[in-house]
Amino acid sequence: MNTAEFRKRGKEMVDYVADYIEGIHKRQVYPDVEPGYLRPLIPDSAPQEPETFEDIIKDVEKIIMPGVTHWHSPYFFAYFPTASSYPAMLADMLSGAIGCIGFSWVASPACTELETVMLDWLGKMINLPEAFLAGKDGEGGGVIQGSASEATLVTLLAARTKVIRQLQAKSPGLTEAAIMDKLVAYASDQMVATLGTTSCCSFDNLLELGPICNKENIWMHIDAAYAGSAFICPEFRPLLNGVEFADSYNFNPHKWLLVNFDCSAMWVKKRADLIGAFKLDPVYLQHHNQESGLVTDYRHWQIPLGRRFRSLKMWFVFRMYGVKKLQEYIRKHVKLSHEFESLVQKDPRFEVCAEVVLGLVCFRIKGSNELNEALLEKINKTKKIHLVPCHLRDKYVLRFAICSRTVESVHIQEAWQHITELATELLKKEKEKKTSQ
Amino acid sequence: MNTAEFRKRGKEMVDYVADYIEGIHKRQVYPDVEPGYLRPLIPDSAPQEPETFEDIIKDVEKIIMPGVTHWHSPYFFAYFPTASSYPAMLADMLSGAIGCIGFSWVASPACTELETVMLDWLGKMINLPEAFLAGKDGEGGGVIQGSASEATLVTLLAARTKVIRQLQAKSPGLTEAAIMDKLVAYASDQMVATLGTTSCCSFDNLLELGPICNKENIWMHIDAAYAGSAFICPEFRPLLNGVEFADSYNFNPHKWLLVNFDCSAMWVKKRADLIGAFKLDPVYLQHHNQESGLVTDYRHWQIPLGRRFRSLKMWFVFRMYGVKKLQEYIRKHVKLSHEFESLVQKDPRFEVCAEVVLGLVCFRIKGSNELNEALLEKINKTKKIHLVPCHLRDKYVLRFAICSRTVESVHIQEAWQHITELATELLKKEKEKKTSQ
Structure with missing residues (x-):
């Protein structure tokens, strides 16, 4: 494909993407396919000769789309949101074209420097203590990781290296293995200190945990993967109080801040701790500037060597929305979850199972777990909306997460009406079954 | 930004990208900026109100491009290539729009199933033993990881879990810590068995290593991050002989197979080994089909939970090039590296320092390391071309890697002429210095 053809096909693809997003509410949110559906639809090996773009784009509609779960449909209420916005998609096109691998400052200075400054911008948006910011000569700073799991792994490894070195400094005779045998990582059943758990979006009390960690010299990492985006709104920021005690903090703008996957933001107070754990310096990656205080080589901050722009x-x-529009976006989602919450509360057959703080409502029919499992199965088989469950203590609970960028009150109302209709059918059948017994 | 504006701006961005790639040879390959250049050029916090796309795209040219190392310039010969092609960029636009997170089969069946089949296609392209393919009911299969480091980490963890379980099955009293204290990972100074090392693209002898690993029950992982793409050409495939002894194999189509970053392909013979190490099954991620043999939940194959399409x-x-054009592309690069090699060989002042097998030439001036360091510094300061060095044993060596999709013989000739001119200047000065001493 030469550049002239790319100009043509690229513009066709822009229209395809725009059509897809504009018409996504008309597509069934969850697909009809069965496991193994795709393999028989395509050849069992790659073609020897080139095929045309027309053939491929036809196959997208014929082979791919029938198997897609439409995460950006306004009828998608499952898991947590994954971010999507037009400005992010435009930026991603540019990032693909520049296609640099920013593992060190010299490998593409703009890639490294924009990242450092953007993490400062975002840190300020959520009013993170200054110690976490890079600024011109701070000891902290931010980095983009691929996921919250990666961020957690990176901080665990950094914490382990730090404590091993501290102990070895005190007792030079100790081997790494002997120390590792004694190390303890404290975690709840959700791991590390968590703001906004996946099951029910609950919050750990950082103001209690923090001082204990500091006193006992425990590395404190806070994961606010989903909830973190909400902290750009002053009214939700108190949930982050206590972050000042943490050594590292992480949340995912790729979940709820309109920055397409992947973009997991992580900050540390002492970047020397990270670099100490991951430093990798073969001669082909060394460069003149690397000892300067101004230079960040992000390969020392992460597990992979490569990284996109x-x-x-x-x-x-951030620029095309501005902070105010981003705040509006978060508030709209929270308002919609409260709208759903009050619909649940008004129906005496249902109960809300956890405090609704942000964009997630956990609810269930007052009744057995089996009944609720049956309701969820009915919902997901009907495929008008899509939800997933969770367990809260021993209860089987339905999760209703506000996800799509384009979801509005009308979709919430429709979803609730649909759920209650299915519940009515189900309860009627249950009653008939009991009567006939 | 509404959909109508996205249609307009998306098409402008397609043209910007096309212009960038079409004119990339006119841009200076390595930037003039100094560390810290970017921060003063942009505000120190995010704007409250939205800004326009025009303003942002102007800033791309004003603020970003002056700090970009142009990896896709035909004058870029540093590190190893990072792949870039128009078909991959088009696919990435689509992937961004669908924006599904494919951690499990239900999360987007097409995302999982296309991946499994594409890894089979690619496995067949490099004539991988059938045990590594998923097929309809194989025990092996492939997965896309973010990077070779991630692939290596994943296989190390899987190997560790496997051996711990084997030992605990034999001696139930053994603790995990006690076993871990005794575990050994064998590696050369490049880690794991490597085909195409970064320094000089050397190759481990798999036919020697493999049988030993198998006999001693050692998990054998082979990393061919860069070189792996070449194995689609029958004439290079013998370098992979011995892969039949391996438990897992990995290479990066995002380096040399025209698939933009990130796309690191990894195969295992027994997928049960991976899943055993990473299985994560909270109720909100469980689904009806997961016990079916046809279903792959890729979250059990990797460290992050999330994954792009x-x-x-x-x-x-694969479809828009076809296997033949991809082979042609690899062969063109190898031919260009041999062209450069013979230029070096014809100049008695220079020597080639390692066998040229694929697209990398390691060379140096016959003389001291200091002289070669001075030459590289001169080259990279002049910024007409961009190279990085390596150490081979005690020698400081210059690496000339064929990188860009658009590099041709004319650029190789220009680059060599430029290098020899700088070398001539340098040697003249050296001689003058010695004469005056």
């Missing part, structure tokens, strides 16, 4: 997505999104 | 890039690239 992901901060462009943040830059485009 | 990356196999679309492979599908577009």
Whole structure:
């Protein structure tokens, strides 16, 4: 494909993407396919000769789309949101074209420097203590990781290296293995200190945990993967109080801040702790500037060596929305979850199972777990909306997460009406069954 | 930004990208900026109100481009290539729009199933033993990881879990810590068995290593991050002989197979080994089909939970090029590296320092390391071309890697002429210095 053809096909693809998003509410949110559906539809090996773009784009509609779960449909209420916005998509096109691998400052200075500054911007948006910011000569700073799991793994490894070195400094005779045998990582059943758990979006009390960690010299990592985006709104920021005690903090703008996957933001107070754990310096990656205080080589901050120019997505999104529109977006989602909550509360057959703080409502029919499992199965088989369950203590609970960028009150109302209709059918059948017994 | 504006701006961005790639040879390959250049050029916090797309795209040229190392310039010969092609970029636009997170089969069946089949296609392209393929009911299969480091980490963890379970089955009294204290990972100074090392693209002898690993019950992982793409050409495939002894194999189509970053392909013979190490099954991720033999939940194959729809890039690239054009592309690069090699060999002042097998030439001036360091510094300060060095044993060596999709013989000739001119200047000065001493 030469550049002239790319100009033509690229513009066709822009229209395909725009059509897809504009018409997504008309597509069935969850697909009809059965496991193994795709393999028989395509050849069992790659073609020897080139095929045309027309053939491929036809196959997208014929082979791919029938198997897609439409995460950006306004009828998708499952898991947690994954972010999507036009500015982020535009930035991603640019990032793909530049296609640099920003593992060190020299490998593409703009890639590294924009990332550092964007993490400062975002840190300020959520009013993170200054110690976490890079600024011109701070000891902290931020980095984009691929996921919250990666961020947690990176901080665990950094914490382990730090404590091993501290102990070895005190007792030079100790081997690494002997120390590792004694190390303890404290965690709840959700791991590490968590703001906004996946099951029910609950919050750990950082103001209690923090001082204990500091006193006992325990590395404190806070994961607010989903909830973190809400902290750009002053009314939700108190949930982050206590972050000042943490060594590292992480949340995912790729969940709820309109920056397409992947973009997991992580900050540390002492970047020397991270670099100490991951430093990798073969001669082909060394460069003149690396000892300068101004230079960040992000390969020392993460597990992979390679990295995309992901901060462009943040830059485009933050500028094209502005902080106020981003706050509006978060508030709209929270308002919609409360709208759903009050619909549940008004129906005496249902109960809300956890405090609704942000964009997630956990609810169930007052009754057995089996009944609720049956309700969820009915919902997901009907495929008008899509939800997933969770367990809260021993109860089987339905999760209703506000996900799509384009979801509005009308979709919430429709969803609730649909759920109650299915519940009515189900309860009627249950009653008939009991009567006939 | 509404959909109508996205249609307009998306098409402008397509043209910007096309212009960038079409004119990339006119841009200076390595930037003039100094560390810290970017921060003063942009505000120190995000704007409250939205800004326009025009303003942002102007800033791309003003603020970002002056700090970009142009990896896709035909004058870029540093590190190893990072892949870039129009079909991959088109696929990435689509992937961004679908924006599904494919951690499980239900989360988007097409995302999982296309990946499994594409890894089979690619496995067949490199003539991988059938045990590594998923097929309809194989025990092996492939997965896309973010990077070779991630692939290596995943296989190390899987190997560790496997051996711990084997030992605990034999001696139930053994604790995990006690076993871990005794575990050994064998590696050369490049880690794991490597085909195409970064320094000089050397190859481990798998036919020697493999049988030993199998006999001693050692998990054998082979990393061919860069070189792996070449194995689609029958004439290079013998370098992979011995892969039949391995438990897992990995290479990066995002380096040399025209699939934009990230796309690191990894195969295992027994997928049960991976799943055993990473299985994560909270109720909100469980689904009806997961026990079916046809279903793959890729979250059990990797460290992050989330994942993009990356196999679309492979599908577009394999179909729009076809195997033959991809082979031609690899062969063109190898031919260009041999062209450079023979230029070096014809100049008695220079020597080639390692066998040229694929697209990398390691060379140096016959003389001291200091002289070669001075030459590289001169080259990279002049910024007409961009190279990085390596150490081979005690020698400081210059690496000349064929990188860009658009590099041709004319650029190789220009680059060599430039290098020899700088070398001539340098040697003249050296001689003058010695004469005056």
